[in-house]
Amino acid sequence: MSGIQDFILDDEDRWFRAEVRAFLMRELEPRAFAIESDDSWDAVKAVVRSLGEAGYLALMFQDLYRGWLRNPGLTHATILSEEAAAINYAFETTIGTALSCAYPLHRYATPEIRERYLGEIINGKAVGAIGVTEPTAGSDTSRLQTRIVYDETSQEWVINGLKRYISNASVADVYIMYGVTDPDAAAGKGLSAVVVPAGTPGLSFPRRYTFMGRRGCVVGEVEMTNVRVPRDHLLGEPGQGTRIMVSMFNFERAILGGSGLGVARAAFKIAQDHAQTREAFGQKLGSKQLIWSTIAEMSWRIDAAELLTYRAAKLYDAGITGKDLAKPAAMAKLVSTETAVYCADKAVQILGGDGITKEYGRAEQLYRDARALPIVGGTSEMARYLIASSDLPTLKPNL
Template structure:
């Protein structure tokens, strides 16, 4: 029987390298990216220079070929200092994994090397205004026309929209076909005529990662840009999410760990009633509960990552469980960290309020935690 997961010396080396990079070249820009609501270009350049912007891309296409666990470690360590920056490797994996899983060799060879080099980023477009959790209700259409497809409609809440050069877009290709089996996936390029972006969303958190609508007005897509077979798009999309919701779990762990780190440093310095507040048993109990929650979430993430690498049959359950648990932990731990800092925690002089705002989205995107519980329950009921 395979071990649930095993970290190697390579994993430890990756963690050390990413942590150093994050603290020295990403953390200094985190507050500014949040305050200005600007994409952290300095973080992107630092990640590209270190080959951590898309570590999952296979070596055959010029990538680092990192396994799922290593990719999670990268995302976790970046999220520890800046959640917005951690979405660079996370969204690159989400956008490009459908290609890795299902695209033709020609499509992979065209789009994965630029991603691996850092010349282009990749985003993922599934949700719409009226088709969030209910993905099969999407209205975006791709109509065959000669050797091409003509795309019309919109996509909502797309991470890093406008920054990414490439987009994996899901659209209905057979309006009269069976529900869910009438959707296909395509690669859309930023330069395609008729493709544009809506205004940036004004968000609670992850403000350094632009979230915008994608708008398609008779966008002509060459037929060879389809990902997988016609009608297989939703199956590819859901299989992708089985793997990539683990990266959101890793992001949540990183946010929670960063909050815990700051809270620990503060309570060891802050004095009240003549002693450090870390000496009060009530504070110690809070810290212990926070650390216990972070570590259990981390272990779940790493187990799910190992299952992703092995394509285990129970990946859907473990991916959903890791994402659900880790994001709930991130929300709880960041809230407690703000509480430990008292009035200071509520100000922008410390990063805790930003981390608390950033944590909330991990309970929502790539499937709300209510949807994750449905996924888990269905797996349990199937036996």
């Protein structure tokens, strides 16, 4: 990438992009076919392992990072996400999940718990999962039903609840589960986050979902029936769950901005190539005004998504967090993921029949994969609420 396209990035960021692209072309690209056509979790896991061994899962944690970047951070994790999603979005989802799991461990776990679980996730040996969503609580996380109760006698936390749409359900080694520790607390004050290692008695996986896209990912339900974990497995203090969740969502949204961008760029490239080579009515397809206009529309949307995504990442790296990051992160996620859907749709249309077959490239896969992006990590509607809440500070949104 060169020129003004990535002008928010500096030279070091660009070198990093070149390095990571070469790495992913070596490690991910040869496995992308197996991930998609065989729904192969083993192929996904092999790449997670090599990503961890190369140190790329430590980018967000300066004290653990051992590479050459002087200031590793969210910008680089977002570049990684963009480059991976351009090759295979299903695989990329494991990067976001690994970081969302590692982040609360790094920031809120006791040194012993951190030592026990974080290192393995960062070096790619272990896979993490995050459990927020439940049958009656999706966007509305205030409706979580999972209960986390402290047992004074055994000095353990006892967890009961059902989570759904959990990425890496059943294949993860460690789960960060959100639930209610104080049902009487004011809104947002009674939630907590707890670490549950795989294999804990009472942990089960009743269902694995079949999605229209994202093949290779394992997403399912996680049921907890009298699951017991030691006292030190609670992250931070009881009642800090909402704070942990919000800080996780903020950086996750920049990373999702990167995912959307990767998918959008891959779709754009397919459309661009086709428009310049396919002939119709005596001319190249791209010369036709309607196609010309669609290419322009895809192009400006991608640039807008890129600017917003890397603005959010750079703000985070400059120390902007919490409420101040909420709007830029929501904008990055909203614009980038909607751009991915737009570009994947237009790429299919520009390709015509070739766009909806598996025989002529990846357009149909991108179209199926992209559709999850405006839903995961907070929907487009929720992003709009976050943006307008910041713009209309005297009003309460009617959610």
